[in-house]
Amino acid sequence: MQVAVFPSGLSSLNTLQCCLSFISEGDNWTCWIISTPETRSVCERFEEYNPKIKAIFHDDLEEELEKANDDIEFNFLVGPSTREEQLRALSLLFNHSYIPKFWFIEESPGQKNEKRFLSSYTDTKIPMSILEKTVVRSVLLADDLSFIQANRIIWDEQSSRFIYNIQFPNNASRFGKIKIRDFQDKALGIFQEAQKRFGKHAVEGRHPPLGRFGWHQNAHDRFQQAGFRGGR
Amino acid sequence: MSRLIFFAQPHNIEWAVTKLNSTLHLFQQQDGLPLIERVLLLYDNSFSRDMIDEHVNAIKNINYKIDLDELVTPTLGEVSNWNGDYGLRDKDWILLPHPGILLGKILHEITNSFDFREGNIGLCHPNPDGKTITMFALHKTTSGPAGLPKIRMKKVPLETDNFQTLKTILDNPSNGNYNTVLPLATIPLVHKRAIDILVKGTHEESLKYIIDNINKSAGFGFESIVQSILSTSRDLTEIYHSVSFGADNRESQEEDFFVLTKSQQIIWISCKFTKTIGVIRNEVKRLRLIPPLTFPKERIYSILATSRHMAEKYYSESDKDEYPDVHVCHVENINEKIYSISNRDGGN
Numbered sequence: 001m002q003v004a005v006f007p008s009g010l011s012s013l014n015t016l017q018c019c020l021s022f023i024s025e026g027d028n029w030t031c032w033i034i035s036t037p038e039t040r041s042v043c044e045r046f047e048e049y050n051p052k053i054k055a056i057f058h059d060d061l062e063e064e065l066e067k068a069n070d071d072i073e074f075n076f077l078v079g080p081s082t083r084e085e086q087l088r089a090l091s092l093l094f095n096h097s098y099i100p101k102f103w104f105i106e107e108s109p110g111q112k113n114e115k116r117f118l119s120s121y122t123d124t125k126i127p128m129s130i131l132e133k134t135v136v137r138s139v140l141l142a143d144d145l146s147f148i149q150a151n152r153i154i155w156d157e158q159s160s161r162f163i164y165n166i167q168f169p170n171n172a173s174r175f176g177k178i179k180i181r182d183f184q185d186k187a188l189g190i191f192q193e194a195q196k197r198f199g200k201h202a203v204e205g206r207h208p209p210l211g212r213f214g215w216h217q218n219a220h221d222r223f224q225q226a227g228f229r230g231g232r
Numbered sequence: 233m234s235r236l237i238f239f240a241q242p243h244n245i246e247w248a249v250t251k252l253n254s255t256l257h258l259f260q261q262q263d264g265l266p267l268i269e270r271v272l273l274l275y276d277n278s279f280s281r282d283m284i285d286e287h288v289n290a291i292k293n294i295n296y297k298i299d300l301d302e303l304v305t306p307t308l309g310e311v312s313n314w315n316g317d318y319g320l321r322d323k324d325w326i327l328l329p330h331p332g333i334l335l336g337k338i339l340h341e342i343t344n345s346f347d348f349r350e351g352n353i354g355l356c357h358p359n360p361d362g363k364t365i366t367m368f369a370l371h372k373t374t375s376g377p378a379g380l381p382k383i384r385m386k387k388v389p390l391e392t393d394n395f396q397t398l399k400t401i402l403d404n405p406s407n408g409n410y411n412t413v414l415p416l417a418t419i420p421l422v423h424k425r426a427i428d429i430l431v432k433g434t435h436e437e438s439l440k441y442i443i444d445n446i447n448k449s450a451g452f453g454f455e456s457i458v459q460s461i462l463s464t465s466r467d468l469t470e471i472y473h474s475v476s477f478g479a480d481n482r483e484s485q486e487e488d489f490f491v492l493t494k495s496q497q498i499i500w501i502s503c504k505f506t507k508t509i510g511v512i513r514n515e516v517k518r519l520r521l522i523p524p525l526t527f528p529k530e531r532i533y534s535i536l537a538t539s540r541h542m543a544e545k546y547y548s549e550s551d552k553d554e555y556p557d558v559h560v561c562h563v564e565n566i567n568e569k570i571y572s573i574s575n576r577d578g579g580n
Contacts, residue, residue, distance in 0.1 A: 078332045078335050079332035079333075079336075082360075083335070084357070084359070086335070087355070087368055087387075088387075090339070090385065091385040091386075094384060095384055097382060099343050099380075099381055099382075099383065102336045102337075102343075103336065104333045104336040105332070121336065121337060121344075182514075185518045188521050189520070189521060192521060218478060221478040222478070225485070226524060
């Protein structure tokens with residue numbers, strides 16, 4: 001029996017995508033996601049969504065390992081969560097005499113789904129499953145759903161990310177320096193809030209070319225520095 | 233003989249060198265840790281000689297007697313020639329690199345390496361708190377006809393000296409200029425008088441005093457008072473004023489102060505001398521944003537400095553918990569707040 005085990009990162013949908021990708025390998029695969037106080041509730045939602053996913057709070061991993069069958073082969077995904085959580089989980093595996101097979105997330109620069117894999121260091125590759133919008137909607141909390149709807153943030157299946165396109169008002173070209181600054185603060189606030197909710201790497205911010213509104217180079221620099229993509 | 237293995241990093245070299253420095257320093261200072269006599273520096277073809285030399289200088293500055301090996305690999309993720317003379321061996325210590333792909337590669341090598349079948353390997357993980365390094369000691373044995381390995385892993389957190397500076401963070405090429413503020417023994421008399429009026433007097437009295445005695449622009453005058461207060465704080469190790477961001481000195485954003493506490497937290501301080509509560513509220517909302525610094529966000533705090541009257545008005549009229557990470561202070565309690573942040577109780 002194959003068990004993929006790894007701590008959940010704050011980019012929870014990325015965690016779900018990795019779980020579903022491992023599980024898609026066959027009936028003999030299950031996934032243990034290790035949660036922390038910050039990720040516990042979302043991991044439990046994933047467990048409800050797919051019974052082959054088991055959410056284990058980090059303090060309970062040792063107990064689970066003591067109960068585990070001898071025929072389990074562990075597969076440890078390195079990448080999601082903090083380094084501390086990864087090494088904490090790994091220590092427990094080692095100290096219970098398990099030597100897992102290690103995996104990492106392989107991404108091409110374009111980061112399109114069809115070019116993302118779970119790869120082992122022995123050249124095995126598992127294509128990353130696509131997370132459809134309906135799946136995303138079914139696992140998100142009501143509050144997160146309201147947030148993305150209110151700010152017109154959309155889920156992009158190709159890149160497996162939320163896309164926040166800044167909405168510019170019709171009179172943006174008449175904005176003075178202070179109004180531009182206030183507008184940028186508001187956009188940055190929404191972007192950072194989205195990153196806080198869904199994970200830093202799970203949200204992409206975009207803006208149209210700012211030259212269209214006659215905005216100065218500084219405004220473009222500030223958006224770039226905050227992590228937005230978009231032309232001058 | 234113990235060896236430290238370090239993966240050079242292509243980005244944020246200052247931080248990489250800082251981690252290398254503090255780890256080597258820890259090995260020199262800490263009882264129970266072995267003496268590092270050799271360093272293996274791994275990097276790929278994309279690294280320039282200058283970038284490598286920065287790492288080499290950091291190593292030699294700690295101990296010029298350390299033997300240094302450099303290993304160039306096709307890509308960092310594909311450390312195909314990390315074997316033979318360079319391969320893992322007993323008593324190696326590895327400073328864990330940031331990318332997950334490399335951590336996985338290291339763990340794969342530890343568990344599967346033919347070079348390293350028995351012995352001890354240490355993993356060093358500098359924590360995001362900037363003050364501790366966690367050491368993981370791994371003991372590997374290989375037994376049985378199938379040669380299956382067994383690994384035991386033990387965690388040991390160790391305190392280290394703080395090596396990271398705010399200057400290295402602000403010197404990032406995508407940032408602009410800043411002014412360094414030096415510590416002061418006492419607040420100048422003219423500022424002391426201004427503080428007294430800002431605490432006890434009306435807005436108009438403060439405004440008049442600042443314009444007549446400090447600066448024709450009340451905003452700049454108020455900033456200079458705050459600067460004097462900050463420069464007497466014993467909890468700050470670095471203070472920078474008029475910090476601008478934006479490549480090529482275009483100054484897309486300019487902030488009043490960024491300071492570093494003794495406990496390695498960054499505080500973003502904005503000064504507002506105003507009698508309009510709306511200005512304070514808007515600024516508090518802005519200060520909840522994460523500033524463009526490469527630094528763990530958990531260790532970044534914000535303070536809005538204003539007059540006592542406005543700080544009290546803000547807290548009496550606003551929901552204190554709406555932006556709990558932003559502290560509204562006045563000239564009399566700002567250093568007190570810095571002390572509480574530095575000592576990690578940071579509440580209001």
